[in-house]
Amino acid sequence: MQRMPIAIQLTDLGADDLVRMYTYPAGPAEPYIRVNFISSIDGAVTVDGRSGGLGTPADRRVFGVLRDLADVIVVGAGTARAENYGAAHTDSHLRTRLHHHGFGGAPDGAPPRIAVVTATATLDPGSKLFTDHGARPMVITTTSASAANKQALIDAGAEIVEAGDTSVTAKGLKDALAERDLRRVLCEGGPSLFGDLITAGEVDELCLTVSPMLVAGTERRIAVSPNAMPTPMHCRHLICDADGTILSRWVRSHTR
Template sequence: MQRIHNVTQLADLDDDALARCYAYPRELAGPWLRANFVSSIDGAFAVDGVSKGLGTDADHRVFHVLRELAEVILVGAGTVRAENYGGAHPDPERRRAHFRHGIGGSADGAPPPIAVVTASARLDPAAKLFTDAETPPLIITTAHAEAERVDALRAAGARIVVAGEAAITATSLVRVLAEHGLHRVLCEGGPHLFGQLAEAGLVDELCLSTSPVLVGGAGGRISLSASGFDLPMARKQLVLAEDGTVLARWARR
C-alpha cells in the first residue's frame, strides 16, 4: 500500500504550526495567488446560495489563518453581495508575528483590504464592506462604470482602481495587485472569478476544505469558466480534522 506523505492531524497543530503549514513563499517578485474554497463531498460550493452552510469548525479555523497571512483578500462583487461581506478583522499581533517570521501578515498588523472585482461598480455604499472595515476596501472596476456609482463608493471610503475599459481581464487584475505591492493574494471567490484566473493560468495555489456532507441539488462547482482548461496541480499537504473535514493544499506544478 502506498503511503500518503504530508498528512497531519489538525488536533496536533496549534495556531502557529497551522500558520506555518500555510506560509506564503518568502521571496516573491510578484503576486502569489492563493484561492480558498469549501465544498461538500459531492462538489457543491454553496447551500442556498452561500458557502456558510458548508463551513465546519476546522474550515473556519483555516479561513481565519489564511486571512491572517494575506496582504489582500480578492473577491468578486457577486460573492460580496451574496455573502454580505464585511471587512477582515484578524488579530494584529498575529499579523505582526507572521511578518517577522517571513510567512505573511503585515509589519503594522493592519488588516488586509478586501479587493472587489466589479466591472460596473454596482455595490451598496451602505453595505458592511464599507461600514465594517478597518482597512478601506479596494474597488477594481472599469472606465465604463457609472461615475455616480464610483463617486458614491469613493465617498464611502473605498479606494478606486480602473483596470480596463469595459471588462477586467485576469491579467489586468493581477497587474493592478502588483502595482499596489500586494503580492500575498487570497482569493475567496466566487467561482467565476476563480475560473477566470485559473483559465488564464494565474492560480498558484488552492486551499480546499471538503466538508463531510452530501447536499445534492443543482448547485455549481468552485470553478466556472468560458472554456475548459488543464492546469496540473500537485498535492502539498493534507490536514485531517476529527469531524471528517479534509483540508487540502494544492500548488501549481
C-alpha cells in the same frame, strides 16, 4: 513522480504549525494568487446560495490563518453580496510577528485589505463592506463602469481601481495589486472569478476544504468558465479533522 502526502490530524497541529504549513513562498516577486474554497463531498459550493452552510470548525480555523497570512483578500462582487462581506478582522499580534519574521503581515498588525472585483461597480455604498471598521476597501472595476457608481463608492470610502475596459482582466488585477505591493493574495471566490483566473493561467494554489456532507440540488461547482484550462497541480498536504473535514493545499506544478 511525487508521492501523495500522508494525511495529518488537525488535533496534532498547533497555531504555529498551521502558519508554517500555509506560509506563502518567501518574498514573491509578483502577486502570488492563492484561492480558498469549501465544497461538499458531492461538489456543491454553497447551500441555499451561501458557503456558510458548509462550514465546520476546522474550516473556520484555517480560514482565519489564511486571512492572517494575506496582504489582500480578493472576492467577486456576487460573493461579496451573498456573503455580506465586511472588513477583514485578523489577529493583529500574529500579523505583527509575521512581518517581523518576513512572512507578510503588517508592522502595525493592520488587517489585509478587501478588494472586490466588479466590471460595473454595482455595489451598495451602504453595505457592510463600506461601513465596517477596518482597512480601506478596494473596488477593482473597469473604465466603462458607470462614473456615478464609481463616485458613490469613492464617497463611501473605497479606492477605485480600473483594471480593464469592459471586463477586469487577470493581468489588470495582478498589475493593480503589484503597484500597491500586495503580493500575498487570497482569493475567496466566487466560481466565476476563480474560473477566469484558471483560464488566464494565474492560479498559483488552491486551498480546498471538503465538508463532510452531501447537498445535491443545483449548486455550482467551485470554478466555472466558458473554456476549460487543464492545470496540473500537486498536493502539498492533507489535514483531517475528527468530524470528517478534509483540508487540502494544492500547488501549481511549476510553482515552488
